[in-house]
Amino acid sequence: MRLSRRSQALLRLAVGVGLAFIYIPLLVIVVYAFNSSKVLKWPPPGFTLDWIPQAIESQGARDALLTSFKAGVAATAIALLLGTLASLAVARNRFFGRETISFLVVLPIALPGIVTGVALSNTFTQVLGVDLGLFTVIVGHATFCIVVVYNNVIARLRRLSTSFEEASADLGAHTWQTFRFVTFPSLRTALAAGALLAFALSFDEIIVTTFTIGAGEETLPIWIFRNLFRPNQLPLVNVVAVFVVLISIVPVYLAHRLSREEGGPAVTSGGAIEAEATAVP
Amino acid sequence: MATEAVVERHSAGRRLAGLFHGRPRLRVGALLAGPVGWLVIGYLGSLAVLLVAAFWTVDPLSGEVVRGLSLENFETLFNEPVYRDIAARTILIAALVTVTDALLAFPIAFYMAKLASRRGKAILVVAVLLPLWSSYLVKVYTWRTMLSSDGVLNWALHPLGLHGPGFGNVAVWLVMSYLWLPYMILPIYAGLERVPDSLISASEDLGASPVTTFRRVILPLVFPAVVAGSIFTFALTLGDYITPRLVSNNQFIGNVVFNNIVNNLPLASAFALVPIVVMVAYLLVARRLGAFEHI
Amino acid sequence: MKNQDAHPVRAAWLVVAGLLAFMLLLAGCGGGGGDSSGEELDKLGKGEGQLNLISWAGYVEPEWVKPFEQKTGCKVDNKVAGTSDEMVQLMRSGQYDGVSASGNATARLVDGGDVDPVNVGLVPNYKTIFSDLKNQPYNTFDGTHYGIPHGRGANLLMWNSDDVKPAPTSWDVMLDPKVAAKYKGKISAYDDPIYIADAAVYLKTHQSELGIEDPYELNEEQFEAAVDLLKEQRPLVGEYWSDAAKQISAFSNGDSEVGTTWQYQYFALQEEGEPVAASPASQGFLPKEGATGWSDTWMLSSEAKHPNCMYMWMDWIVEPKVNAEVAEYFGEAPAQSLACEQTADKEFCTKYHADNPGFWKRVYYWETPVADCGNGSSDCKDYNDWVQAWTSIKG
Secondary structure, X not given: OOOOHHHHHHHHHHHHHHHHHHHHHHHHHHHHHOEOOOOOOOOOOOEOOOHHHHHHHOHHHHHHHXXXXXXXXXXXXXXXXXXHHHHHHHHHOOOOXXXXXXXXXXXXXXXXXXXXXXXXXXXXXXXXXXOOOHHHHHHXXXXXXXXXXXXXXXXXXXXXXXXXXXXXXXXXXXXXXXXXXXXXXXXXXXXXXHHHHHHHHHHOOOHXXXXXXXXXXXXXXXXXXXXXXXXXXXXXXXXXXXXXXXXHHHHHHXXXXXXXXXXXXXXXXXXXXXXXXXXXX | OOOOOOOOOOOHHHHHHHHHOOOHHHHHHHHHHHHHHHHHHHHHHHHHHHHHHHHOEEOOOOOOEEXXXXXXXXXXXXXXXXXXXXXXXXXXXXXXXXXXXXXXXXXXXXXXXXXXXXXXXXXXXXXXXXXXXXXXXXXXXXXXXHHXXXXXXXXXHHHHOOOOOOOOHHHHHHHHHHHHHHHHHHHHXXXXXXXXXHHHHHHHHOOOOHHHHHHHHHHHHHHHHHHHHHHHHHHHHHHOOHHHHHHOOOOOHHHHHHHHOOOOHHHHHHHHHHHHHHHHHHHHHHHHOOHHHOO | OOOOOHHHHHHHHHHHHHHHHHHHHHHHHOOOOOOOOOOOOOOOOOOOOEEEEEEOOOOOOHHHHHHHHHHHOOEEEEEEOOOHHHHHHHHHOOXXXXXXXXXXXXXXXXXXXXEEOOOHHHOHHHHHEXXXXXXXXXXXXXXXXXXXXXXXXXXXXXXXXXXXXXXXOOOHHHHOHHHHHHHOOOEEEEOOHHHHHHHHHHHHHHOHHHOXXXXXXXXXXXXXXXXXXXXXXXXXXXXXXXOHXXXXXHHHHOOOOEEEEOHHHXXXXXXXXXXXXXXXXXXXXXXXXXXXXXXXXXXXXXXXXXXXXXXXXXXXXOXXXXXXXXXXXXXXXXOEHHHHXXXXXXXXXXXXOXXXXXXXXXXXXXXXXXXXXXXXXXXXXXXXXXXXXXXXXXX
């Protein structure tokens, strides 16, 4: 697109302002992670690296990280399974209630977390008589992670021509073989992108988790919530937060690369049609 | 000369596949059993069980839930002005946050989609996604310290003779716009990527100014993506109760629901119907506008 | 692909809808309050190795938890709650063994079947608890003991001594709109419906024509007056706090300059070197109108998975040396009479009026408001009314 020099400069300025808006609070988090005082006044009185070894040694933080990781992996696995099944059904078949599926799948993430949390907690404890614990947390997380996988996969399926699958069937492959050798390989990157985002959603979730977690467990957000106001623990929380962001740089970049194979960002949609591809609906 | 007799191996997989062959209904059923069972029975069922409580009441003496059919909660919600105020405030701020984020996101997304180099795109996408990985709670709490009397905002504005908004509705609007911005940038970016450059060039070749091209070519094509992003910003603002609690004294719908769960679950359920109804309506409109292709 | 799927798939959706309806039916029949055995423990068995507690901030600290764990082998997991509502909610989940409940939670827990009676015979240290803490309406119901007293205290008026001058002697600095306006936006009030009682205490002195006797038994007129007072206070409040540490950081940051608090925050801020002050000990830390307060009781969950450990804890917490530590750490009057000989500060019990029942007549312990006014009529506002009023006050 041809834009005047001035427009381009203005656009660059807008982008700069936007990025500054996004990153200044994050920089404040980093600064507080090295703050020598436990009280969060500005500007901070001094800097120290002492919180880092304390954070590493904190048993609570380590346990919480592990629990979050376990919950995230399990929830993502379930979401991958259910999301793929649902998108295969919707993209490749026509049936009564087809449009409703997309609607249904997005509901858990669109309705307030407190509603989902209380509803699930109520069902677990009152109707089913199940104790709250890591299992119930995983169920809660999987429920709203399904949509992320579903959207990524269905966008990909819609762009994949069915001719390959038909050819495979014509050549004698049965349903599973076609799926395994033809469909699945083309879905891989969409699945990976969806899985990464589902994991991110589960990892940072607090509201539904608060209502579905048992007494003895803590995910990372629960640990953070518990320690957020404790003056002694606050710098540790900041250190842990910075740590999580730093280790997520690699997976985020990978997700971008993966979805870029089909030409789009990894958030939710399967991505854009490459300009050079002659895909025509 | 090797002639292999072709033996038809009927593996278990093939036999099972044969079961589904020519029976598309069965195939659909098998595919959907898991997801639909989980979502409808598990999720919707739980919701229904909770929302049924909206028609129950609480015995004033013992605090026990009384399971009769009653519209008492709805009467309370309609008659007490405070609930209307809270609902209005929540919905209004949700709308404001959505508009703010759309305005903030568009330049960034546009630059990413149309003007950035391949490497620039990669860097910007990572840059925009990274904040999603920093803890929501830490971000909100950091904003709380930034907005406090001795915080960054007042410190920075002091030389200019101004001071920050402190806590309150403005703070909630500011923080929520901050939190959900990446959820708006990415769908718009994806949507803009889908607008072929050839269309834009054609528009310019036909003599349209950039503004006209934007208004009549780009915007209509990217609008569904904007709506898709707005689903997140609106829904997440509508349901949040942690941010209002940390940076404001004013209650959101979520706060009232949260505060009443213990003592008066029926009232909490009844009030929870408000965001549910609003979101369902929003989703239906969004679907009509084609946003579901862009989530 | 031909659409040959219409009817059977439609039937499938009907089945799904039917299952949904079935779930609704289940909701109608199943569930309900906690299943309480309602029986006291007869004998103390061995410790179960684990104990899950809910408590106020500062009640369960390593100083006395670690020796307990070593002595009994019960590993303690503690969840700090900021309000009684939170505590009731957590107890109802059935995941915890015990709770340090204030009077505005105890009645609800007993009514809801969430706690079991406590056999005080199994708690040897109970014998020497101060007598004016035994058999009280907030821990004994229908003659049955439901818990072991922990300690008691008053809600304090605290202020930033650099910014708030002259030093207040009355709650009017927070509740009289004319006086409080000076500190607009810097006032810190407790975020719980029970705070309405603080307004009632104020009105008892300043609008005695209302005839308020008990700030938790308010008829329509008295209640409306208290609620109106708080609505006038609302624009002046900087922050409603429900988390002790949140209030500490607000005072440190300069966001709050005067407010209602507990000794826990007061001590913490003093330790950080912040310029805070409260009503002097000579006045019993009370402004001239008196104050609301609390007398806390350790209660046993009806769904406790580790009841023996809980009994051991209840005995431990009122052991003289431990109760002395607990009381001095938090800044409250100990429940254990023998603790007064064990405190580091020999004047501690005198300062905190631990042995002075007359003093506590000016402290109105948190209680659960019920409709039954205790004077024959039943038109007092109950807790539901208080909760709804609190929602309208905060807005």
